[in-house]
Amino acid sequence: MLLQFVAGLMATIGYALIFNQPRRHLAATGLAGAAGWILYLYAVSLGTGEAFSCFLSAFLVTVLSQLFARLLKDPVMIFCIPGIMPIVPGAAMYRTMRAFIEHDMAQAAAAGYSAITMAAAIALGLLAASSLAHILTAVRHTFFRRPL
Amino acid sequence: MNVDEKRVLFLALKAGELLLKSGAETARVESTTTRICRSCGVNDADVFVMPTGLFLTVNSENSQTAVQSYIKRIRGSRTDLERISQLNALSRQLEEKSITLEEAEIRVEQIGHEMQFPFLIRLAGAMMIAGCFTIMFNGSLMDFFCSLLVGALTYLFQIKLAVRLQLNWFVETFLCCSFATAMALIFTRFHLGDNFDPIIIGSLMIFFPGVAITNAVRDILAGDTVSGVSRAADAILTALSIAMGAAVVLQIYSGMGGVL
Numbered sequence: 001m002l003l004q005f006v007a008g009l010m011a012t013i014g015y016a017l018i019f020n021q022p023r024r025h026l027a028a029t030g031l032a033g034a035a036g037w038i039l040y041l042y043a044v045s046l047g048t049g050e051a052f053s054c055f056l057s058a059f060l061v062t063v064l065s066q067l068f069a070r071l072l073k074d075p076v077m078i079f080c081i082p083g084i085m086p087i088v089p090g091a092a093m094y095r096t097m098r099a100f101i102e103h104d105m106a107q108a109a110a111a112g113y114s115a116i117t118m119a120a121a122i123a124l125g126l127l128a129a130s131s132l133a134h135i136l137t138a139v140r141h142t143f144f145r146r147p148l
Numbered sequence: 149m150n151v152d153e154k155r156v157l158f159l160a161l162k163a164g165e166l167l168l169k170s171g172a173e174t175a176r177v178e179s180t181t182t183r184i185c186r187s188c189g190v191n192d193a194d195v196f197v198m199p200t201g202l203f204l205t206v207n208s209e210n211s212q213t214a215v216q217s218y219i220k221r222i223r224g225s226r227t228d229l230e231r232i233s234q235l236n237a238l239s240r241q242l243e244e245k246s247i248t249l250e251e252a253e254i255r256v257e258q259i260g261h262e263m264q265f266p267f268l269i270r271l272a273g274a275m276m277i278a279g280c281f282t283i284m285f286n287g288s289l290m291d292f293f294c295s296l297l298v299g300a301l302t303y304l305f306q307i308k309l310a311v312r313l314q315l316n317w318f319v320e321t322f323l324c325c326s327f328a329t330a331m332a333l334i335f336t337r338f339h340l341g342d343n344f345d346p347i348i349i350g351s352l353m354i355f356f357p358g359v360a361i362t363n364a365v366r367d368i369l370a371g372d373t374v375s376g377v378s379r380a381a382d383a384i385l386t387a388l389s390i391a392m393g394a395a396v397v398l399q400i401y402s403g404m405g406g407v408l
Contacts, residue, residue: 003283004283004284007280007281007283007284008280008284010276010279010280011276011277011280011281011284011353013273013276014272014273014274014275014276014277014280015273015277015358016229016273017265017269017270017272017273017274017276018227018270018273018274018277018303018354019171019227019228019229019359020227020228020229020230020231020263020264020265020270021229021230022229022230022233022264023264037284074233074236074237075172075176075232075233075236077172077173077176077229077232077362077363077366078229078232078233080362081171081227081229081358081359081362082229082358084358084361084362085277085353085356085358086281086284088353088356088358088361090281090349090352090353090356091285091349093387093390093391094345094348094349094352094391094394096391097391097394097395097398098345098398098408100395101395101398101399101402101408102408119361122361123361123364123365126362126365126366127365127369130365130366130369131369
């Protein structure tokens with residue numbers, strides 16, 4: 001698990017480097033990405049489906065990104081983009097492609113299905129967390145009249 | 149239209165162009181451009197942004213002058229989060245009047261030229277991606293080192309060769325992924341790695357359209373449906389070209405008698 005955490009951390013920082021992320025945010029982004037990856041692995045090991053694990057993980061990454069964005073005063077997407085990369089279904093897509101080459105259509109359909117649902121789940125996780133942040137901000141604005 | 153107003157518009161246009169090229173989402177480009185216009189005293193400004201172009205219209209308060217429109221065609225983009233961060237900060241400084249229009253013009257020009265990380269650090273980033281994903285998909289220690297090498301070679305191939313040829317992004321991604329797969333197969337053939345699957349996945353991850361996916365969702369959520377759908381199409385096509393690039397090489401390899 002520790003090895004996986006370090007791998008997730010370094011992979012996220014790797015994306016941050018090729019996307020030319022502001023230097024001062026490298027640690028925060030790496031943490032968000034690694035936390036997302038560990039949550040994904042943990043959820044899968046508990047028997048949660050791949051897609052739902054992706055949803056949870058994307059949700060966590062986006063919530064952390066929103067938090068860091070407010071603490072460090074920079075746009076959310078700066079943290080979010082490298083952060084979600086570890087859970088992008090690269091392996092599932094690769095398995096789909098491999099199965100196609102080997103003319104194993106049943107396997108290709110199964111892997112393709114999991115790749116598509118995982119991608120959709122990531123999109124939903126992003127969407128849910130962003131909407132939640134939006135609602136919370138709106139509530140704070142309307143009821144407490146405190147600008148965030 | 150007086151000269152000052154024109155300068156504000158060109159500043160806003162330049163900032164919007166840089167933002168869009170660096171991979172900012174539609175709503176951010178729109179809000180930053182109008183914020184720059186408003187904070188410099190051009191109140192009646194409206195902007196329409198799509199991933200391939202930017203339209204900016206202003207109505208001068210002087211009723212004698214005509215309504216002015218600018219169109220900026222955007223070609224090619226490279227994700228650059230530092231630029232987005234700096235332009236965002238710049239527009240807020242303008243809003244707070246902590247910098248003048250002249251300073252802002254100079255800053256935008258600088259932001260357009262500077263590059264935070266030198267090539268070697270970005271190369272290290274690509275190696276980290278390739279190596280770490282190999283571990284995350286259960287590669288062995290040998291695979292990890294092999295993957296570092298393949299990732300570095302692939303990134304070098306992309307930046308030093310494919311980008312210089314100025315191919316369209318579909319062909320560029322296709323070529324890079326074929327190259328990565330070929331390298332992984334060759335290295336495992338010579339027993340530098342145990343298993344080529346995790347190595348290939350690691351190297352292909354460098355090209356995954358994470359920015360397009362994230363921005364597509366954010367755009368659709370913000371109501372910029374046209375941009376969102378076109379970014380989603382971008383993500384799907386990129387994923388397809390990655391898969392095809394790897395598939396072609398694997399197919400040739402098995403055709404030559406290699407064992408998949």
